[in-house]
Amino acid sequence: MNKADLLDRYVGSPIYGMAPEHRLAIVLVAATVMAAGILLLGARRQHPPAVRIVERYRALPSLYRFAAWLLAIVSAMNLGMGLGRLAGPGTWLIAVGIAEAAILRRLLTGRSWRWPLASVTVVALTVNLGLAVAGITVDQVGFLTALLEATVLAVVLRTVEGGRLRRLAASIVVVGAVGFTTLASWGGAVVAGLGGEKLGETPLPGVLLPKGTNRPPTPREQELADRFWRDTAAAIARYEDVAVAAADGYLVEAIVGSEFHAENPRYKSDGILLDPARPETLVYEETPDGPVLLGAMYEMEEIGDEGPMFAGPITVWHAHDHICFGVLPPAITGFESPLGACPLLSVSFPVTNEMMHVWTIPGVDDPYTELDEEVLDTYLEHRRTGP
């Protein structure tokens, strides 16, 4: 498969991408930069309005000139995003964009601009929070806009007059603004992606689903899914004993935490697919009474290979993107931040091979999707207290 086509086959969380309706924001930023160029040209040709604006700009100290550029860009981005989605949050974004343009005008004309800017930034951050609560994912364009707004806020707050405590408080506000924006971004993405496991749904951050449209399964597909589940449950029951799993090559020496994935390196490269007797990975839960087997995970060997949906919309495979893989020690360390980085000593994998879980514990409505935490808790409680 052509590598460039690989990711086009999937739907991922918007937190790592750009919503199509935000393309106008990019166009407006480009137009803003061109307008600045035209202004400079006009000043060189001694057109009085252009001369006035450029002279005022050049009279500003470096930090305020930097702030002027940022204000122009974020104003264009907010206007572009707002015009791209006129219903709901679009109105707020347009209002913020117009306010930021007005503040830029105040900056260039020597009027008070710092506290109006701080106020508008608070409104902008509140809009971000509202989007998160409403389950609207802030995409990369929105997140970049918020970061640039936090940077302009830093210009205002870091140059505040006063003692050390006041300056420290101002610094904490800026650090908090960046952290708050990041948290809101995650929150919106998680709310939007919760339960997104079927074709046509929005997945959680870090999950890729094949493009397609969901539909009810046929009776034959349901029968195939049920049979495969029974076969898997029967075949892996012996791996409740981790010693048996270890003897067959599963890496069960250090089972920690919830839904620990114990791989079998031999089965991951044996060329055999969907064999209940040889699943590539077993999934365990760490408990005070020892590891508890939750199910199996089947995997495609190569990145880009499509998992066979043998039972139609029931058996949907998924891949992961923007996954952080630590090098010391080798382990998954999380998902890439919307800020675009993984923890130190980790690298970001853009895409993994496809995989499919089969949960074998009793009480699971759909054993091929995400494990329900309530069902898991009930099962573990039942095991703890006995029949």
Next chain:
Amino acid sequence: MDASHPSLDGPVAVASLLLFVQGAIAVALASEAVGAAIAFGGAPAPGAILTVAGAVATLVLAGRVRGHRRSTRRWILAFEIGWIVLAAVDLLLATFLADRGLTPVGFAVRMALPGAIIWSLRRPAAKVAFGIGEAADGQTEFPDRAQVPA
């Protein structure tokens, strides 16, 4: 604040601000790293601890840059080059595996921002401020170290 205040003007002022923003971003990344380490492994992993240390180092450097010490400038330049190298590793991996680049914010935070800091500190006026170069007329353009606020 008086717009002619020395803390507002010059590439060092811009570098100081950008470093501070980078520090704020590093704090957010460190918080995520610690949270993820606990969620995935039950305890902070070495990488998460290093990320926290990196965030602290960034904020310390942001606070010290206006002291105009040459050693601080060297540390900052090395630090920023490190950011860019790590980003280049992820970029190579993404290109090799999926013909993709960094995300737009990832590019801005991990390449453009460190690049802007390096550019600011390598400007002739910044070198003069750190006592490395001289202005064209042989005079230093900025107040000497004793006058620069901490």
